[in-house]
Amino acid sequence: MLLYNSLGPNPRSMRMFLAEKGITIPTRELDILAAENRKPPYTERNPGGQMPALELDNGKCIGETVAIFEYLEEKHPNPPLIGSTPEERAETRQWQRRIELQITEHLYNGFRYAEGFEMFKTRMRVLPEAAPGLKQIVQDKLKWLEGLMDGKQFIVGERFTIADIILYCALDFGAGMGQPIDPSLTRVKAWFDRVDERPSAKSSLHPSAAKVKMKG
Numbered sequence: 633m634l635l636y637n638s639l640g641p642n643p644r645s646m647r648m649f650l651a652e653k654g655i656t657i658p659t660r661e662l663d664i665l666a667a668e669n670r671k672p673p674y675t676e677r678n679p680g681g682q683m684p685a686l687e688l689d690n691g692k693c694i695g696e697t698v699a700i701f702e703y704l705e706e707k708h709p710n711p712p713l714i715g716s717t718p719e720e721r722a723e724t725r726q727w728q729r730r731i732e733l734q735i736t737e738h739l740y741n742g743f744r745y746a747e748g749f750e751m752f753k754t755r756m757r758v759l760p761e762a763a764p765g766l767k768q769i770v771q772d773k774l775k776w777l778e779g780l781m782d783g784k785q786f787i788v789g790e791r792f793t794i795a796d797i798i799l800y801c802a803l804d805f806g807a808g809m810g811q812p813i814d815p816s817l818t819r820v821k822a823w824f825d826r827v828d829e830r831p832s833a834k835s836s837l838h839p840s841a842a843k844v845k846m847k848g
């Protein structure tokens with residue numbers, strides 16, 4: 633296997649997942665600031681053109697972070713980061729969908745259409761006029777999450793899962809890009825600090841993160 637790795641919150645979530653699992657996979661580094669991920673040979677392997685991707689031993693390349701999480705969880709079930717029963721897996725996937733569709737995707741597009749405009753304008757259709765509204769949706773949904781976090785250690789409850797990894801990496805990135813957690817959301821902030829204390833949170837930061845001032 634070969635992991636295509638780079639700076640960025642999605643590749644970081646992959647590094648955090650691997651650290652939590654205790655798995656090491658050989659990596660090939662791509663420069664996303666120089667758009668190396670947007671041209672061949674990478675796009676021949678992953679036409680989605682985004683990072684990360686996992687090349688399997690059979691030569692197939694899997695893009696999309698959650699698809700890679702699912703594959704690796706099946707290959708390395710312990711410790712479970714999705715779940716060890718059908719009920720646990722369903723609960724995690726329910727939260728992963730809510731977190732991505734209602735929070736992190738809006739946070740990332742809010743960034744791409746505003747602070748990231750220059751970087752993304754030649755890579756995709758960018759809608760600067762949508763950025764403020766997308767950022768507001770993120771805040772609305774974090775407020776909604778706040779109401780559901782009472783008594784919960786992690787997003788699904790007592791288990792640390794990919795839902796925590798995905799949201800943590802997005803919010804840590806967002807905080808440095810004009811989308812901080814509203815301090816009035818005390819349960820969300822306490823959850824964030826809890827995840828931030830895990831060794832995988834620190835070890836997953838890319839070596840160039842501090843230099844480019846991007847938590848990814």
Ligand SMILES: N[C@@H](CCC(=O)N[C@@H](CS)C(=O)NCC(=O)O)C(=O)O
Pocket residue numbers: 639640641642643664667669670681682683684695696697698755
């Ligand atoms: N839907 C993809 C999104 C991945 C993504 O947005 N990756 C970012 C890094 S965090 C990227 O490749 N950015 C550079 C670009 O889009 O050109 C996934 O979940 O893996």
